Amino acid sequence: MxxxxxxxxxxxxxxxxxxxxxxxxxxxxxxxxxxxxxxxxxxxxxxxxxxxxxxxxxxxxxxxxxxxxxxxxxxxxxxxxMKEQHEQYPDQEAQQTTEKTHDFIQDAELIYASFLYDYNIDLFEQQGLMHWNKFIALFNNLSQKTVFKQVVKIRTDPLPKPNKHNMKERSNLIKAKQFYSLDKSNEAIENQINSTFDNVARIFKASAEKGR
Incomplete structure (x- = not known):
């Protein structure tokens, strides 16, 4: 541009x-x-x-x-x-994702609120007026403070490796990822949760064996 x-x-x-x-x-x-x-x-x-x-x-x-x-x-x-398909955050060590990070249909409410927050632009009032190129330029540069960017961060943040100190953190992140998931496949969500429970069980087992 x-x-x-x-x-x-x-x-x-x-x-x-x-x-x-x-x-x-x-x-x-x-x-x-x-x-x-x-x-x-x-x-x-x-x-x-x-x-x-x-x-x-x-x-x-x-x-x-x-x-x-x-x-x-x-x-x-x-x-x-394409830009938002490769989101990068400064607090992650140059981590990038090629997975889909948003959906214009599913995230419509988040995008609307974020434009209003960052730019004081009501997108309903801009229908038939704002050019697509202008919209994309603003969309790609929404600040990290907006609810849309916060949701994208939840989707792209990796789960920390399980240990006996971060069980609650991991559980909260999994629930947030599930709530904002673009893939609403129950099987995929259940597999992720089951995998987490298995890891937690192994941690407890290892801690118990050390305590003997």
Whole structure:
């Protein structure tokens, strides 16, 4: 992002230039549509095209629409949404994660509150106004004091190695990770908790044997 640039919200397909609506709420609707399993892929492409491409009066072939959506998603949207996939915190020894750290749909309330806290920006009032690039620039640079960043930290913080002194700390962190988990798989959560209980049991057993 350069402050001397203009936002050129256009895309060229087969030599024809199409104008785009790149307001942030319109792009977020694309994410919601991608996650909607009740809509077929063909309908998703048609709906995305109708939402994103403006001032298009002619009836276009489906393949042209598919090319346009693919180009928009891979070249114009995805490249702006990678930074937070590699979160790094100064209190962790250069630890990075390539796991998904957020979800625009699941974290909508956290993101709204964090924009209001950091920037005094009400995102509902900015619908249809704020450009996606501006939104992403602010989103990527939310402060660590915001509730969204605190939740991301919970998701990415590693569990400390179990010992007889940190049982409560580990238990609290596991519960927090479970509450804010993006993977709501009960099996995954149960496996994590069972693994923790096994480690704690081994610690107690080792302490008891030392005390004999």
């Amino acid at each position: 350069r402050l001397t640039d203009y936002f050129e919200d256009t895309i060229e397909i087969n030599g024809i230039t199409y104008n785009l609506d790149f307001t942030f709420d319109n792009i977020l609707r694309v994410y919601e549509l991608q996650a909607d399993q009740t809509v077929s892929n063909a309908n998703k492409i048609n709906l995305m095209f109708d939402n994103l491409v403006i001032d298009c009066d002619q009836e276009l072939d489906f393949n042209v629409k598919a090319q346009a959506i693919e180009k928009i998603l891979t070249e114009l949207i995805a490249k702006d949404n």
